[in-house]
Amino acid sequence: MSNKISKSVIKRLPRYYRFLCELEEQDVERVSSGKLAEIMRTTASQVRQDLNCFGGFGHQGYGYPVTKLKDEIINILGLHNKFKAVLIGAGHIGTAIAAHMKFDKAGFELVGIFDNNKEIFGSKINNISISDEKEIESFCKENNIEAAFLCVPRNAAAGLVERLYNSGVKNFWNFTHYDIQGDYPDVIVENVHLSDMMMTLCYSMNEDKNEQTN
């Protein structure tokens, strides 16, 4: 059915999705590639090419039906999934993630939170109580956990990944400084390297400053 869609396209899909949701909220029924391109700050050509990857259902002279397009993207991304996930590390970042993210809108269901700090065992974030990280293995095996959100300090990461992997967890959303890739062949990792991002912002600002003095 679906030919391999390129990574660059996939990375744009959530963005399309976001703007399509906005349009839907505003009761806009249809949108043209040109209009969408304007909102997304890209070209109409790219929009058409992207949307065409998963079978054209735009209409010439009409555009794309907003709701249908949105639903189609949900499908492509698999947002209807309820991948069971655990979050590990209930520090500031972990708490922020657990409390604020709308997991169900992104294909996940958060079912467990773990930490190694006794003092917070039992307290709840988003109605899920924090458990002792010693119980991770049994919990993951028993509940068929498919993904883990790693919010621990870097030096704790490697060990955790191994334990999780051995408990059947092969998909990671990684907020740590540690790089998971490579040690395990069949894992899928989405890295969130915040300091890397801050550095690229720094680069742009620095570049900008230099340009202005040239």
Place this chain on the structure above:
Amino acid sequence: MSNKISKSVIKRLPRYYRFLCELEEQDVERVSSGKLAEIMRTTASQVRQDLNCFGGFGHQGYGYPVTKLKDEIINILGLHNKFKAVLIGAGHIGTAIAAHMKFDKAGFELVGIFDNNKEIFGSKINNISISDEKEIESFCKENNIEAAFLCVPRNAAAGLVERLYNSGVKNFWNFTHYDIQGDYPDVIVENVHLSDMMMTLCYSMNEDKNEQTN
């Protein structure tokens, strides 16, 4: 001096930097493109081409001097800068960022934290006390703030950006759902769209699942 370096290369630089720091910690003095490629899970060719963007100082038959290479990347990225920045929104994410990020290692200095919640005015994160967001304008102007880290809810974002922009702040690290691009011509934005990332993770997992059943 430096020819325009492509965006893709820039995005890899922090990664190089990270691994070079590790090597330096391990007292490794030199590294070959092949070895670096192995660590970074890429090709030796790409490493050489990347590093060459800013003037080859590897030695044939020897490799690259770790410390010198690291310092050079610091230079390219401009990490020696101390761009003065404010953080807005001291909720979970804002607090996490303010408390944990090593701003000075990434070219920034956090000098102010703002929120609209009276109850936390005056309390400190990382030795910086939280101020009333009403004071943002005067503070930014007086202190020549160059960057803002936006950690507020989406509906507060647009207004804030305008106020900040008018106070001379043109560089943003944006954790909100709101898209800044476009409304202002000369702003630089680094977006952190966590839900987008979660969705691409979902896509990969979903794809993986489908492949296995084919």
Place this chain on the structure above:
DNA sequence: CCTTTTCTGTTTTAAAATTCACAATTATAG
């Protein structure tokens, strides 16, 4: 009903990014 305008899907073309390939240079070992 006919004409004009609006758009898509798709083909070309162009640009960017990555990989390959190899001459040239240096370290190393004997």
Place this chain on the structure above:
DNA sequence: CTATAATTGTGAATTTTAAAACAGAAAAGG
């Protein structure tokens, strides 16, 4: 001091990504 192995810099080839161009289908407006 020489021969061999290691390793870079770089130009060329390949692959990937984005943009442009355009024929043809549908809508809109008489």
